[in-house]
Amino acid sequence: MLCGDGLYTSNSRRGALMLQIEDWHPDVWRFINVKKTPGMVENANISVRISDRFMEAVKNDGDWELVFPDTTDPEYDDLWDGNLENWRQHGKPVVHYETVKARQLWNAIIEGAWQAAEPGIVFDERHEKDSNSWYFNPLISTNPCVAGDTLIATNEGLFRAEDLYHTHRPLSVLLDERFGAGSIGSASPVFMTGIKPLVRISTREGYSVRVTPEHRIYSDERGWVAAGELNMGEAIRVRLQVGGFGSNGTVDEGRRLGNMLRSVARLCTHRPDGNLESRLVTMGIRESGPTRFGFNQAALHIAEVAWACDLKKIPAEVLAGCRDMQRGFLQTLFSTPDVGNWPRLRSTSLSLLQEVQQLLLNFGVYSRIDEVCGACAFYELTVSTRSVAQYWGQIDARYDAQVRDLGFDREDEADPVGVDEWVAHVTEVTEDGVEPVYDLTEFQTHSFSANGLVVHNCAEQPLPAWGVCTLGHINLAAFYDQDAQDVDWDGLRATIRMGTRFLDDIVDATPYFFKENFENQQRERRIGLGTMGLGELLIRLQLRYGSPESIAFIDRLYEFIATEAYLYDVELAKEKGAFPAFVPEKYLASGFMQRMPEVVRSAIREHGTRNVTILTQAPTGTVGSMVNTSTGIEPFYALTYYRQSRLGFDEQYVRVAQEWIDAHPEERLPDYFVGAMDLTPEEHVRVQAAIQRWTDSSISKTANAPSSYTIEDTAKLYELAYDLGCKGVTIYRDQSRQEQVLHLSDSAKADSDRKPDTHLLSTGVDVEVYPLPAQVNGRTYRKETPAGTARVVINEVDGSPFEVFMLLGRAGSEVQSFMEALGRIISLYLRSNGNLTARRRLELVADQLKGIGGANQMGFGAGRVLSVVDGIGKLLESHLNQGQGESLAAEPQSVRPLSTDRRTPNATYDLCPQCDAPSLIYEEGCQHCTACGYSKC
Structure with missing residues (x-):
């Protein structure tokens, strides 16, 4: 990342998978509900592409047809490009699947967004109509993927990948240990994303993978980099995880x-003179009588495939085999007599050695492959010097003797390949055909191991x-x-000009390794x-984000940015020439250029513009956190956040709020200090619309x-976004994942007169779980914990504890899922029959929870809380000993001045999986940590 005078640019950017479907697609119903099936699609943004014709049908309560091109048409493979109108213009047939009311489909989309914040909506025709490149380069959405033969x-x-796709099962994939997220990550099922052009990344060390050009690979120097943007010699990560x-x-x-x-490898090195099967008999792999090893058919298959295809592959049974099976397989391969004592393997098959490389990675052994030229060219795989001891110790039974022969000692065993060596260096990136491609979503690091290389699953803006x-x-x-209580307009103008020139220079300075990228x-x-x-600028100007005054200022600010950027781009066009596809009248006919001031349009008509688009409002979660701004x-998501130090976690204000507090001690923050949850959704959308007006891209x-936001409110918000000219809208309703649980609870209450559920345990004891009565009395408590304020409701029947509810954080967060699970288990225990009274059971629960420590602690002396569950245990004990609860309806709550006066009251946090701070927030369509900068995208 480079920065200067308020301008920041980064050479890599993380993202989340983007999945979209057209509003006419027959599978749109399934797509809308796909996230209701756990494990199918996680940590991927899904959206429905909405057309103007569909919105007109919604407003008029008209019919809507779900159709798809006739795939039996002889020209389907050649003509179908995803554009239904183009297909129809060619006079091609479509298959009609269903006719529905447009509003019925619209309501289903709205309900999904209301329940789980998805699907989002993209007004795709508006994207195209506003696009400056509408007349020569239509926008599409693409997803990165890997080839089907990727391991x-x-x-x-x-x-x-292709085999995993056919299983339709969620996965657990290995993670590179340098991410610090553990060894295994949960992942979605592998899905096919289409038929796309591929490139092959080859490395000096022999590791290779075939991916789409936009698929990101982890560079040790630059982070996530698209395959098409890798430099020759650039070091990319090899999987470091046993x-x-x-x-x-x-x-x-x-x-x-x-x-x-x-043996087959030796066979295939020299063409056999006779029948393949008889040759196998001669080599001892297959016998004419009883089978020798019991694997004769597998051996024959290996030889047939190798001979017919000139390829040698490791059997799938070995790739999916246990540790011992893979170890035995490698022992035999490396026992060839011509390699000496050093662990190396020679073959005429590069693909075979590349798969052997990946088996070695399973044991923590790093290797490289070299091509040996001569009268009989072949490839040689060699275990690296610092991995030799690891190889003998983990794979080969001759460990002690080999180590002595090679002169290694026991200290070498503890010194495997250094982390800095677990990379491969790019030698070339070449086009490699068009094939079906696949991808998955890993939920922690958004990465997985593809052919031993660390790759990402990500997405792009429409391009x-x-x-x-x-x-x-x-x-x-x-x-x-500060002196003028205004924007430094001259300074901003200078930075806009510098930024525009800088980005224009990067276009020419960037090496493009694919001619298509370069030419485009x-x-x-x-x-x-x-x-x-x-957000910070508005606070300093004392303008409440989303207020009418702020909307007017935002409109002025972003018109200024757009005008200055385009006027300077015209200057660049005078200096260097307009972009080659520039056609004045067509360019100026775009929806965006129609809104630009006449001074800009006149300048462009006369001199052209250097770049087709100039402005994008991208998410800056990581960069914004680095420079301590919104x-x-x-x-700001909230005005306070958690920061980790050697003494633990402490709550801090964002810089602009802390400055005001220091200057105005003992005073409440003014009303223009607001966080994301203090605003109405309509205020959010109006800000988006004001900025969208002056942004030519995403x-x-x-x-x-x-x-409390209702489905009807959500529908009105989406229609407001459409009417205001937004290109799309994403809503995030707090506790949006809790509604289905509440619905089930209501059903349970309506059925409260049923008999107790009886389950036969292995002990032979019948356990009865008594249902909840229609009405119960309870007490509500608040308890400060290291993860925030917990609310605990203890309900009683006839004076005995009967159920416990616990709330901490927002619904759908990891913290709340733990709290809900703990409350359910305690309630189930209290409602079960047995010899112990309910009071005694709650005492036992409190005793078990007290004293459990965690990474974060708070308080001193008797009030010290060691962890969330320690705080819950002490609260339960206090309830039993004193019975002094707190009725929400009867008594006001006693809360700290920080929460009442200054902290954003509606902000909710989750635990960060990287630093454990309760600082994970949902913002800009993704979760990221305000304490350490971790991002799930």
């Missing part, structure tokens, strides 16, 4: 299969085919003029100058809504 490392072995073993097989079976494959967009960000808060970017020159710090165009914005 993915899972906790059950190594499997090819594992990838299945549960089937034995050492002997592995050795037998290894011996067979080794044309082979489109590239260079992003930079201006920190608006840096241009606050040279033809259109797409850049994206954006902003962050808007992210993107969002307000925009990232979330409309936060309270839990």
